Amino acid sequence: MLRYAVIGMGAVGGFYGIRLAGAGARVQFLVRHDTERVRADGLHLRSPEGDVRLATPDVAADWDELEPSDVLLVATKATANDEVRARLAEHATRLLGPGGGILLAQNGIGAEPGFADAAPGREVLGGLAFLCSRRVGPGRIEHLDYGALTVAAHALGEQPAGITPLMEGVAADLRATGTEVILDEDLVRARWRKLMWNIPFNPLSVILDADTDVLVSDPSTVQLIGTVMAEVAAAAAAEGRDLPVGLAELLLAATRRMAPYATSMKLDWDAGRPMEVDALLGAPLLRAARSGTAMPATTVLHQQLAFLDARAQGGVQPAG
């Protein structure tokens, strides 16, 4: 198996990292808060597919304590990307050999080029998690449902990169943990496809304070979700990434069958954390503007979320 280091021990990094270590991979975990407590108590994954307990995990308190790996699994929130890229630029050469790479398990689109710049000559993979899990305490992750990871490789000019040996290696390791892995030849198309669900559901769950099951039960929100999905499909098509016909209906039907689900953005919002406004809305809107694609409904959601995020983080003060 490959050697891994997990940067970002939240609901996503914790889930995949603990499962990989539980299956026998060498996994280092970067844990900067509660480090001693995690070293003493271990790492715990509660899951309907089987609990995993790591009694003596390999925990690093800082980047300096990380050892060379084959894969850096970066699963921090996109809001921390500036800081993570800066640390990566300092440590990439030491931590990753020429055959190694970064697996960026994050929402959004277009972050991979920045990580590629921070780690010259190293492969950058995007990871798109279809996962319902949450961090319930230091070193403690609860897995609720799903878990599939789509993996695709970044290439210069955002061209489709095909299936690389590193992708195959990551897939083999994750499949050994019982995780479903989908390898995709086109990272940008995979990210737009995921955004087609994320762009309507994440903001609306926050703005309207509603779980996904409620949003797909009202004709007004169903119509709005359909409008936004059509805008996303148009923006993807303008980049040469035609999403499958009927995908919107398929995603709506799948969401109707899902259990009530609080989106990752809703979890951040309810916990008072900054939301991934730029990654999920700002970056796609910027790309759409560049390709000349109008996204008026998505723009409204972005403006509303930006307001809510700024107010919650203390940034909106009436002038009067």
Place this chain on the structure above:
Amino acid sequence: MLRYAVIGMGAVGGFYGIRLAGAGARVQFLVRHDTERVRADGLHLRSPEGDVRLATPDVAADWDELEPSDVLLVATKATANDEVRARLAEHATRLLGPGGGILLAQNGIGAEPGFADAAPGREVLGGLAFLCSRRVGPGRIEHLDYGALTVAAHALGEQPAGITPLMEGVAADLRATGTEVILDEDLVRARWRKLMWNIPFNPLSVILDADTDVLVSDPSTVQLIGTVMAEVAAAAAAEGRDLPVGLAELLLAATRRMAPYATSMKLDWDAGRPMEVDALLGAPLLRAARSGTAMPATTVLHQQLAFLDARAQGGVQPAG
């Protein structure tokens, strides 16, 4: 002075009705709930411009108890229009002489033709209140700020109707109470002009749980408000009603100077009452669709509000 009957003793009808009676006009008040209490306690307007107390108001418990008047001041919420029009159709001939009319002091656009149908041969005036007041109890109104009323007449085919003698009569009576009255020759233009403020601010104050001073203090919401105002101006222009150049900037600047202000929709929402979703958003959007004007951002606000209103009134149940 003219003789008045006030239908709808809320923040708007109460304010103008009590002031008219206080200035000596014969005013009947339709009070269907707490009728005996209001008869015993009287009607009270608290106002920085002077309190008015009517110790023995002329209170009718039902339409049957109303006497003939010159003006029916209808100031019910637009959500009650179906019921009010039905009662009006029964009583209009008895209550209003050929020279009399209805003054519809309500938000929205396009309700006057329905009232004209319910009272054939009687004049219908639209009243647009720029008023900050609230009902604080049975027969008790608190005036906070402003109070100007714009009055314009409905004419067949929604053509500009000019200034009618009834408008002049109403204006003279209200001015005698110290109220500013603006007479407008074009009802439809006056309603679009008012909607230019109402369509962005009312929904956003509910959706984002924010007073007007906060909405005009954040660049994202200012941008969104600007987009929506431009859509309203385009819809008005498509009906041959060009709103003044620079009106959007003027309204934003005026809102910045206003005290923190909860919109009428926000007051309804916070009190658990149905919101005027159709009057403020549904009707304008329908007119825009007829004139071929795209209002994508306004459509999003409408869909979000319709969802919130339906959920609050108990209408959204997850299918699962």
